[in-house]
Amino acid sequence: MNRILIFCCTSFVFTSAFGQSKFAQLDIELPTPNEYRTAAGAPGHNYYQQKADYKIAITIDDATQKLSGEETITYTNNSPDQLEYLWLQLDQNLYAQNSETKLIEVEKMEDFKSIGDVKKRFQYYDGGFKIDAVTSTSGQKMAYAINKTMLRIDLEKPLAPNTSITFKIKWWYNINDRMAVGGRSGYEYFEKDQNYLYTVAHFFPRMCVYSDVEGWQNKQFLGRGEFALPFGDYEVNITVPSDHIVAATGELQNGNAVLTAEQRKRFEKAKNADSPVLIVTQAEAEMKEKSKEKALKTWIFKATNVRDFAFASSRKFIWDAQAVKVGGKNVLAMSYYPKEGNPLWERYSTKLVAHTIKTYSKYTVDYPYPVAISVHSKWIGMEYPMICFNGGRPEDDGTYSQETKYGMWGVIIHEVGHNFFPMIINSDERQWTWMDEGLNTFVQYLTEQEWERGYPSRRGPAYMIADYMRGEKKFISPIMTNSESIFQFGNNAYGKPATALNILRETIMGRELFDYAFKMYCERWALKHPTPADFFRTMEDASAVDLDWFWRGWFYSTDHVDISLDQVKWFQLNTMNPEVEKAVKQSNDLAKDHFIGDDRNKESIEQTINEADPNIDDFYAKRNIYFVDALDRKEYAEFMAKLSKEDFQLLNANKQFYELTFSNLGGLVMPLIIEVTFADNSLEIIRIPAEIWRQYEDKVTKVFIFDKEVISFRLDPNLETADTDFSNNSWPKRVEPTRYELFKQKQMNGENQMQREKRVLEAEKEEKKN
């Protein structure tokens, strides 16, 4: 501890070179605002978007798992531009024989460790679209060209602004075995009862987006960057075996033709029910598993202002539904699942759908569609408008672990949440995965926390991203990276942006400012096509918080958070009172550590020369440096005469001064959040905004003044900044145990708690017998 002579207020001492790159305003990184998109982040006065309306008729051949279809597309050009050609997406060509997706995979010999690995290399699946015809409404052939996953229709004359064109496409393809080939869409075959469960999407040639940002978004589909699609109205006829139940985007138009009277009655009841009503029971579904009807039925669905259409079909489906009120109207939350999904699905799926729709509506915009559907689909989670396919399958014995339950809950909330990002707030997934996955994962976190207190969310809390962000930078991508080029896809595009938004909400902006700005972004861009700049600009414009440094650090850089508390210096004010200060000095001198030789010499040397000879000690030897003399008292009196009453009180207030030095080791600037523990064990949290780094990015110091002595300082005590190294966060230094060391304190065993409960019941029976 040091005694300081000059009183000083809290102050900065700068110890690093001048620089402000981390706080430079975003300029060249953002596009110039224009009549289509404003500098405030809103749609401009001339904002436009195209419209694509579809009438589709498809048939699934359950014997061959082949899908054939015909569609009539009416495309409306709302842009100010003439279009010489139209681009459509042929996503199913990912599975065509000339697909480049497998060719561009990096491989090494280590990937061929087994005969299975070799076999899969030679696996043959012909899954590409077979285009039979592209014609005008009068049946005339139209010129077209296919470039892998894109189809261009060459128009006889350009499509003028504010005009429409209608044309037809006929096609077929082999549906993929999703369990063998993989994919977002496909079928699962249930060997025990020999039935199929189809979850079908991107099954038809779909219009590309044409916009003010990119012209035609016709970047090839390589498999990771998902979809960019215009809004439109759909009428879809789906022909399947007559004992199938079909779930689809939109509202069923011909319930009288495809449902029994009892099913229709239950369906009507569900429309006003506040808990799930079974429309098809498990017993009924199990009966149908055996029937395997050959006759066909056509289900008709209509959907308005959606960006895509998907459906699911199986005779194995159990079906339940309930109403959820959003924005004054009822939305029908529904689930479709085989018996293999129970008991988890009947208990939770539809309730999760309802909760998700309601919670997302609170944080974003009111859900605008009439239905929201969750379909059971082993292993995966995948989203489409009003419908999504979700994993979460219990064990064969009907039990499930907590991990399976939370996995199922999480995937349903996430995929239903995708209705908002990107189905309603329709960003370009092909370009920016984070705009839907990241924002959706963030609201997923909020929704999970409202489902169950303390819900173990997989992503969102700041500390959970630390493993990903630390370390060397050459294999980490900025969030602002095209979907296909991202390193560590899940952490980069889901986890990091969700964490960043959580940090904005909890630490940088505060909940009130953040929630208002975030909702404003959603309202501005609902049923439109936003870009990253629209998001960044709206968040700042609606909150008056300059976030350029935050976007730059979290979205445009690969820096991580590692702020170190390097040094703590302790000072107290010098009272200038010689009676006090000399006594303190004497006390400090006595408290100093002694050299052992000095202590032993005191006993072993009976008398020194100067002790024996009084002539040896001079003025210096005889002087008592702790003695308060007349001059000391006079000078003190003069000093006191110059002080005001307030100065005197402050001088004698026994204030404790601490100068803390912080280093920014990770590069990502963040607020300093400091927990102070005082000698009386009381705590105080001090929050210093990130702008403390605005001119000196590497190292800063700050002085804190307290009434009490401090026994410890700790950075980021509430795990809110994603700091990647806690070993340098504390004074006095704390040693952080490794995960291995923490594990050694625990014992685990490998059965789920429901399985253990069964054994408990057996043991109890046995006990009673005995």
Add this chain to the structure above:
Amino acid sequence: MSKSVYLLCVLFALFSSTLRAHDTYFAFAEVKYDDLNGRLEATLTVSTHDLERVLSEKELLKGALSSSPMDSLLISSITTHIQSAFYFSTKEDEPLTWRFEGIENTLTGTTNIYLSSAVSEITNTFMVHFDIFMERYPEQQNKMTFIYHEKKITRVFLNAHRTDTFKINTL
């Protein structure tokens, strides 16, 4: 031409690595060299979903990992899989042998596998190979943090960069 033997066994089922939605594709390892006991102590954190998928495709697991009894066969299978895909050597071609210490499934979707390994002779240079799941998920990327005397180094392992070398005295 080297005639390395890569075809190790024929138990594996036929599956493709073609794309699936929403996978995580990551593994983290935290490894500490405990020079008091002369051993490495490692925690390997993987996505439970990815691990279950790999084990079930090899017909080593049916259902969820958290519902499966940790019998010696499953432990041995997991350890063997890890040994072939995550290893340290202090000299070339002499990987250290992991001893399985435990496994823990978290509710947040990850599985921690705890391992230790005796290091008979500590040398300055460690070679690390870390390509777990890369044969199954082409986009898998792994990361390791090595701790020695409270100093840390973090390295990334990719499909095209599966092995790395670092020197302890540079920590």
